Amino acid sequence: MIRFELPSLGPDMDEGTLLKWQVQPGDTVKRGQVVAVVDTSKAAVDVEIWQDGVVAELLVKPGEKIPVGTALATLLAPGEVAGAPEAPPAAPGPAAPSRRPVSPAARKRAQELGIVAETLAGTGAQGSVTLADVEAADRQSRGRAGPAAAAAPSAAAGRSQAMRKAIGAAMSRSKREIPHYYLSESIPMANALAWLQRRNDGVAIAERMLPAVLILKAVALALRRTPELNGFYREGQFIPATAVHAGVAISLRGGGLVAPAIHDVDSKALDALTRDLGDLVQRARAGSLRSSEMADPTITVTNLGDQGVDSVFGVIYPPQVALVGLGRIATRPWAYDSGEIRALPVVNASLAADHRASDGHRGALFLAELRELLQEPALLAADASPAASQDNRKKGDGHE
């Protein structure tokens, strides 16, 4: 028998309200299938299941508010027969009346990790939360961490307040734990905008490529050279990510923001990224993000240019170690080494990075690489694989 538990959909989520079930007892489910919709403090989220099986029993009714880790349903594993003997439930159900027992070691560790131990499912004696439970929850939340979900337009009145609180918790933790350093770089965008204009000429509005896509791609490729900015800082050490899942900060119409991930930005072609970004923004604002999208951004890119600011100095979303901020692309005077001054479109790119994972020197390399890559938009367009990137960089060297 498999217990399907309410996952944490971000380090700031410790409970959720089941909105509806997408499956019934007896249904066969596949790994990755959306089985339920859960309202976090931020959004209504499609929750995916991570094991194949057959739904045996739904343990929570729509409308119930439950802590993370609560068993939502039981599943028969493939080949398992209903009614076969099983291990007794280790934890008391969601209706357990008294406070959940938490071992002293678990309580101490939970405090260090900023986890609310009482919300976890316990596997110890008398259903108690043990040190191992806390560490498992920490791994899970860090593995799936991400600036969580979107506020649906039909959000309840308390939604924006809850979202404020959730953002506050994550950002407080960031400022408490992460020694930030900040760098910024002015990047000429004349080549990039000219290339985009040619690419978008005669293309329907919905299919036009935005500068944000080029920038996202350039960020992902620049990270190949400075992998210490892409990944997670957990349990006292930096763990680099193997792919770039860029969390894209999206502000919501009802207030607040989310930063769901676009997966594998480093290996996707620009057209695919254009589609992904449009789709993501639309679904974020409609409140139909998938749990995996909120789970695993390895770096966040925030673009506040639309609001007209020159530059952004961001707060890193833990357990990520870096955030790239972009201001407005504005026409400015640009002085060349020759002394010539011209008016150019320029964007100010900033980097907020975790000093535990990298130093300013590496951060500066990243911004320099980002600047170089954005001078060669055609090469960004050609790049869809790591090998291609290596070649492109060589060609791009020395370009001004």
Add this chain to the structure above:
Amino acid sequence: MSAMARTISYRQALRDALREALRQDPRVFLMGEDVGRYGGTYAVTLGLLDEFGPQRVRDTPLSELAFVGAGIGAALGGMRPIVEVMTVNFSLLALDPIVNSAALMHHMSGGQFSVPLVIRMATGAGRQVAAQHSHSFEGWYAHVPGLRILAPATVEDARGMLAPALADPDPVLLFEHAQLYNTEDEIADDVRVDIRSAKVRREGGDLSLITYGGSLPKALQAAQTLALDGISAEVIDLRVLRPLDDATIMASVRKCRRAVIVDEGWRSGSLSAELMARINEQAFFDLDAPPARVCSEEVPVPYAQHLEEAVLPQPAKIVAAVKTMMGRMP
């Protein structure tokens, strides 16, 4: 002395230690009920009367009060007496000389007198000798400042603990669990052990089984059973019941985060209670479960074999306590 290893019994190891002490130090003599002609109730002193003569291996009248008191007097007078009290059950008759005289003389004399006395006694149940002959009162003695309390649980400790006990200027009590006399093990001829530290008898990571004396083999057996279920028990042999080796105990508890104490004594007001208290005082924030105990049921130890077995700690009870602690079905 050679460093040869040989397999001997716990009883033989004790006898070898006594013989060595009698040979090396003319101040050492043995005294107690039936230690001479009969060779000791548990045959520990068999043959020593013939070897060392009646001056040094002395049979006494049946008065624990008298011969323990005489031992204290001899120690004060410069001798190194080794007094055998047949069993802990009868030592109650000598509580006054042990607790009020031997343990306190150094203090009461303002440090002028020491009592370098060693008292050996058998302890424990499990031999169908009924309630009056089955007590485990070593925990009581461990309550008293001024005494050092040893519980050799292995053949090595049976062989090695006597020499440092004799070297101690203060009274030392050795508790030999009656079930251990026939156990055998291979030990080196020149065993040297300390009488300060507890010892890890089996390494593990999931919980600490803390025990001593006659319960050590049971704890080791339980640890073996638990290993088959994927539970890794670390077994700590206390060896010294007073003063307790807190450092070794807490290092293990902090590592494993769970502790089960196995003690044949009753639980109320006991050594196991003291261990629980210390673990809570010193390792509370490292615990992943409330400490647990496997002790004798709080009844007089029955005579009937099946009832006696049911009352005492057994490997199956230890396994069940551990599984409950680990959140598994016992």
